[in-house]
Amino acid sequence: MTDATLTTRKPFLGESQRNGLIAGGVLALFIAALVVATQTGTITRNDWTYKIFVDPFVSMVDMPDLLVQTVWEGFVAGVLYSLIALGFVLIFKASGVFNFAQGIMVVFAALSLVGFYEFLTLTLGMPAGFVAAIVAMAGAIGIMFVLAVAVERIVLRPLVNQPDIIMLMATVGLTYFLIGFGEYIFGGSPKVMITSQLGLPTGSTMLDFAGGRVNIQHLDLAAAIIAAVMIAVLGFFFQYTRIGRALRAVADSHKAALSVGISLNQIWVIVWFTAGIVALLTGIMWGARSDVSFALEIIALKALPVLIVGGFTSIPGAIVGGLIIGVGEKIGEFYWGPLLGGGIESWLAYIIALMFLMFRPQGLFGDKIIERI
Amino acid sequence: MFYREAGQYKTTYQSDMAIFPLRQDRIGILIILALAYVAVPLMASDFILKTIMLPFLALVLAVIGLNILTGYTGLISLGTAGFMGVGAYACYKLTTLFPEVNILVWILVSGFFSAGIGVVFGLPSLRIKGLYLAVATLAAQFFLQWAFVRIPWLYNYNPSGAIEVPLRTVFGVAITGPTAAIEVKYLIALTFVVVLTWVASNIVHGRIGRSWMAVRDMDIAAQLMGIKLLETKLLAFAVSSFYCGVSGALFVFIYLGGAEAGTEFGIRLSFIILFAVIIGGLGSMIGSFFGAGFIVALPTILKFGLPAIGIAITGAIAEKIVVMVIGALTIYLLIVEPHGLARLWQIAKQKLRVWPFPY
Amino acid sequence: MRAPSATDIAAGEVILAVDNVSLSFGGVKALTDVSFDIKKGEVRAIIGPNGAGKTSMLNCINGFYHPTEGRITFKGETRPKMRPHEAAAGGIARTFQNVALFKGMSTLDNIMAGRTLKMNRSFFWHILRYGPAMDEEIAHRRFVEEIIDFLEIQHIRKTPVGKLPYGLQKRVELGRALAMEPEVLLLDEPMAGMNLEEKEDMCRFIIDVSNQYGTTIALIEHDMGVVMDLSDRVVVLEYGRKIADGTPDEVKRDQRVIDAYLGVGH
Numbered sequence: 001m002t003d004a005t006l007t008t009r010k011p012f013l014g015e016s017q018r019n020g021l022i023a024g025g026v027l028a029l030f031i032a033a034l035v036v037a038t039q040t041g042t043i044t045r046n047d048w049t050y051k052i053f054v055d056p057f058v059s060m061v062d063m064p065d066l067l068v069q070t071v072w073e074g075f076v077a078g079v080l081y082s083l084i085a086l087g088f089v090l091i092f093k094a095s096g097v098f099n100f101a102q103g104i105m106v107v108f109a110a111l112s113l114v115g116f117y118e119f120l121t122l123t124l125g126m127p128a129g130f131v132a133a134i135v136a137m138a139g140a141i142g143i144m145f146v147l148a149v150a151v152e153r154i155v156l157r158p159l160v161n162q163p164d165i166i167m168l169m170a171t172v173g174l175t176y177f178l179i180g181f182g183e184y185i186f187g188g189s190p191k192v193m194i195t196s197q198l199g200l201p202t203g204s205t206m207l208d209f210a211g212g213r214v215n216i217q218h219l220d221l222a223a224a225i226i227a228a229v230m231i232a233v234l235g236f237f238f239q240y241t242r243i244g245r246a247l248r249a250v251a252d253s254h255k256a257a258l259s260v261g262i263s264l265n266q267i268w269v270i271v272w273f274t275a276g277i278v279a280l281l282t283g284i285m286w287g288a289r290s291d292v293s294f295a296l297e298i299i300a301l302k303a304l305p306v307l308i309v310g311g312f313t314s315i316p317g318a319i320v321g322g323l324i325i326g327v328g329e330k331i332g333e334f335y336w337g338p339l340l341g342g343g344i345e346s347w348l349a350y351i352i353a354l355m356f357l358m359f360r361p362q363g364l365f366g367d368k369i370i371e372r373i
Numbered sequence: 374m375f376y377r378e379a380g381q382y383k384t385t386y387q388s389d390m391a392i393f394p395l396r397q398d399r400i401g402i403l404i405i406l407a408l409a410y411v412a413v414p415l416m417a418s419d420f421i422l423k424t425i426m427l428p429f430l431a432l433v434l435a436v437i438g439l440n441i442l443t444g445y446t447g448l449i450s451l452g453t454a455g456f457m458g459v460g461a462y463a464c465y466k467l468t469t470l471f472p473e474v475n476i477l478v479w480i481l482v483s484g485f486f487s488a489g490i491g492v493v494f495g496l497p498s499l500r501i502k503g504l505y506l507a508v509a510t511l512a513a514q515f516f517l518q519w520a521f522v523r524i525p526w527l528y529n530y531n532p533s534g535a536i537e538v539p540l541r542t543v544f545g546v547a548i549t550g551p552t553a554a555i556e557v558k559y560l561i562a563l564t565f566v567v568v569l570t571w572v573a574s575n576i577v578h579g580r581i582g583r584s585w586m587a588v589r590d591m592d593i594a595a596q597l598m599g600i601k602l603l604e605t606k607l608l609a610f611a612v613s614s615f616y617c618g619v620s621g622a623l624f625v626f627i628y629l630g631g632a633e634a635g636t637e638f639g640i641r642l643s644f645i646i647l648f649a650v651i652i653g654g655l656g657s658m659i660g661s662f663f664g665a666g667f668i669v670a671l672p673t674i675l676k677f678g679l680p681a682i683g684i685a686i687t688g689a690i691a692e693k694i695v696v697m698v699i700g701a702l703t704i705y706l707l708i709v710e711p712h713g714l715a716r717l718w719q720i721a722k723q724k725l726r727v728w729p730f731p732y
Numbered sequence: 733m734r735a736p737s738a739t740d741i742a743a744g745e746v747i748l749a750v751d752n753v754s755l756s757f758g759g760v761k762a763l764t765d766v767s768f769d770i771k772k773g774e775v776r777a778i779i780g781p782n783g784a785g786k787t788s789m790l791n792c793i794n795g796f797y798h799p800t801e802g803r804i805t806f807k808g809e810t811r812p813k814m815r816p817h818e819a820a821a822g823g824i825a826r827t828f829q830n831v832a833l834f835k836g837m838s839t840l841d842n843i844m845a846g847r848t849l850k851m852n853r854s855f856f857w858h859i860l861r862y863g864p865a866m867d868e869e870i871a872h873r874r875f876v877e878e879i880i881d882f883l884e885i886q887h888i889r890k891t892p893v894g895k896l897p898y899g900l901q902k903r904v905e906l907g908r909a910l911a912m913e914p915e916v917l918l919l920d921e922p923m924a925g926m927n928l929e930e931k932e933d934m935c936r937f938i939i940d941v942s943n944q945y946g947t948t949i950a951l952i953e954h955d956m957g958v959v960m961d962l963s964d965r966v967v968v969l970e971y972g973r974k975i976a977d978g979t980p981d982e983v984k985r986d987q988r989v990i991d992a993y994l995g996v997g998h
Binding site for chain 2: 098154155158159162164165166168169170172173174175176177178179180181183184188297298301304305307308312340341342343344346347350351353354357358
Binding site for chain 3: 386387390572575578580581583584587589590591593594595597598599600608656
């Protein structure tokens with residue numbers, strides 16, 4: 001089509017803004033109606049409407065310490081979701097491949113680290129401690145590099161220019177291969193992350209807050225800080241280095257990048273390796289909060305709704321999306337979960353993402369998808 | 374030499390449009406059916422029937438179902454196991470609520486429940502495709518799995534949370550439950566598979582199948598042919614989920630004999646079915662059989678075949694190798710033969726046509 | 733049936749009228765206040781330099797885009813928001829500039845897909861693929877075979893179209909559009925990227941379609957020779973505006989058209 005550069009029409013208020021206004025108005029009316037109904041006694045404490053629409057908010061206001069605790073928990077989970085999503089976004093931007101295996105790479109990286117450490121201390125007899133942990137870390141980074149090269153050589157190169165759906169299924173295959181391979185090498189039983197050996201803090205602090213107490217794990221704090229630092233470093237890397245510029249060029253157009261002499265293969269290795277390092281750091285922090293095993297697979301899949309909320313191509317989107325999903329599902333589970341019998345955390349993230357899809361299919365920060373003929 | 378089409382003239386459009394236009398193919402199908410109905414139940418050991426044939430027959434319907442959605446209509450789904458679970462639990466509820474009704478009817482009807490749920494979760498497919506849709510179907514997977522555990526009504530408030538398949542008889546012959554003979558179960562499952570495969574193949578060869586493929590290949594041009602996207606996609610979801618539902622009901626009622634609380638229909642089963650579709654061949658009926666056969670046979674061969682020829686391997690390790698092999702093979706096939714084993718089968722048939730004088 | 737002569741067309745009834753249509757995307761105007769009509773049975777060419785909005789015009793006509801302003805009247809009926817499948821049901825068929833075939837399907841299935849709207853047996857007959865459903869298949873197959881004969885593509889009947897060379901793909905796409913038995917056929921650069929021989933074949937098919945079936949054709953084409961030979965009337969667009977409208981000879985002599993194509997001397 002000759003007018004390919006055109007975008008869709010933009011009136012005074014965009015469609016999504018208009019929808020947002022309407023939704024906001026309806027919501028406001030609904031809340032007003034609820035307040036009136038509760039005050040006049042039309043709705044009593046035992047009505048389901050009260051339990052769903054009023055009770056959770058009342059308890060939020062009554063016990064702000066619990067609310068803060070829940071939000072904090074959600075925030076930390078959200079940071080970890082963001083980090084997985086970040087790996088997805090890096091690879092998607094640079095190669096257009098949706099790497100379904102990113103979540104598994106997190107587990108695989110964490111297992112490599114612990115496996116290496118066990119190998120060093122138990123088999124080679126290195127003294128346990130910080131030095132061995134650092135050597136193991138280097139080993140795990142090496143494994144992620146080998147993985148990046150192997151993926152580029154074996155999977156990406158032969159599949160270049162295939163339809164997206166084929167690429168997606170190839171990475172689903174990769175997910176499965178890594179699960180089988182990881183379980184074969186490291187065994188299926190859960191492992192304990194070498195948190196203290198790596199010098200990460202393990203204690204917790206109780207903060208007095210509004211008449212209650214909020215418990216903050218030092219590790220979670222460290223996780224948030226490390227994540228922030230990593231995102232800053234990546235941002236710098238993308239913005240100001242030669243490789244970063246090449247990456248952005250590839251993200252814009254493969255062909256144009258090739259024509260100015262950028263090696264696609266090299267870029268792919270770099271970007272998969274970067275995603276691998278992000279995965280390793282995520283794996284460490286996640287492993288420190290629970291055990292390291294492929295049971296994390298289910299949690300890793302939650303990065304997908306994060307991407308839908310944040311958009312596939314935006315790093316800030318991944319972060320904000322992760323926080324929305326993390327906080328949203330913790331609050332949902334804590335305040336509304338008991339009404340449904342609990343455990344709604346397993347699907348709430350996907351439902352939140354679906355609602356976003358209905359109103360903003362391109363995500364919060366993603367580019368508007370324009371269908372061309 | 375034997376596989377020649379020379380001398381078989383198609384004189385009507387009907388004969389040209391037949392699903393098996395070649396006489397040899399028709400004979401081949403009859404032989405396979407005869408073997409499946411007579412020879413296998415007579416000759417095969419209970420072990421083969423139990424560990425290979427029953428899961429194969431149950432899963433092949435799910436593979437056909439997902440193939441209709443992903444292979445024919447181009448909509449990727451990771452919620453297959455969830456839809457299978459709907460079939461299984463629907464069948465369980467129906468047969469415990471109305472025990473006097475023929476269980477075979479309930480197995481079929483449970484497919485309709487699954488189809489209904491499938492349509493609900495397929496609704497977003499109008500606005501989203503590809504990966505977005507994959508996420509939407511993941512929502513179905515996790516929500517349904519949650520429901521199987523958290524809604525006690527579904528498993529009749531059984532304290533263990535598991536469902537136990539009750540004994541059901543048709544004309545005095547036990548069909549489900551612990552006392553049913555394995556041959557009977559096999560024949561029942563086989564009949565379901567034969568009939569439903571025939572139906573699926575009829576659908577994909579006609580107008581509806583063409584609409585699905587048109588949406589898959591170029592949805593914009595499909596609209597231009599007067600194909601309504603939402604209806605076509607939802608029909609694909611409904612038919613696909615129907616097959617998954619029947620598959621799930623058979624899986625529990627004929628093969629497993631019971632299901633633990635929500636664990637049978639987890640995300641891994643969804644993946645396995647997706648791999649079976651890819652390995653067998655996207656958009657191919659016969660490929661669905663190859664794919665299902667492969668994923669059922671591979672673990673058994675590794676677990677029992679390798680020790681038989683002297684290679685020591687434990688069951689636990691075999692399972693991990695199975696996962697690895699299936700993942701690796703999926704990637705390999707996507708690279709070298711995106712049409713899967715079905716394409717290899719076609720190539721073999723082409724070669725056979727000119728054998729033994731290829732030039 | 734003979735080709736309608738120029739006087740017939742001048743007197744003929746208008747089948748499709750475009751009135752003051754504008755189309756804009758986020759501030760960029762693709763079409764500005766374009767009006768023209770297409771008369772029953774004629775071959776109407778839409779020409780213009782790249783980016784003139786020709787394809788956007790076709791997209792408006794068959795409902796992919798909805799005009800920001802103005803209206804399109806088809807067979808005396810004005811729809812504010814026509815959807816593509818409604819356009820198809822009304823009798824508008826279309827080919828695309830970059831072939832939009834169903835690549836995984838055979839030639840036969842592609843053209844059969846064009847018959848979708850004419851097929852109405854219910855889902856339950858399709859399950860059986862017997863009786864009415866089969867009769868319907870066969871009747872439509874017969875019609876499709878006629879198109880295959882007409883376009884001389886018998887030898888590729890069962891080949892997946894993704895494997896065909898470009899020229900043949902364009903021909904199959906025309907066949908698929910013809911299978912819809914359209915009243916108006918929109919052809920978007922049917923001869924782009926073809927060699928001389930293929931172009932001649934395609935011209936012959938277009939003339940035959942017009943003569944034999946009396947189908948109204950709207951055509952976008954860059955090859956001026958083809959346009960001048962084939963079309964009864966030509967409308968010229970430039971930067972989304974209509975700059976000329978008339979018979980090929982009139983348009984050829986129009987100063988603004990000459991300027992648009994050759995550039996204005998300064």
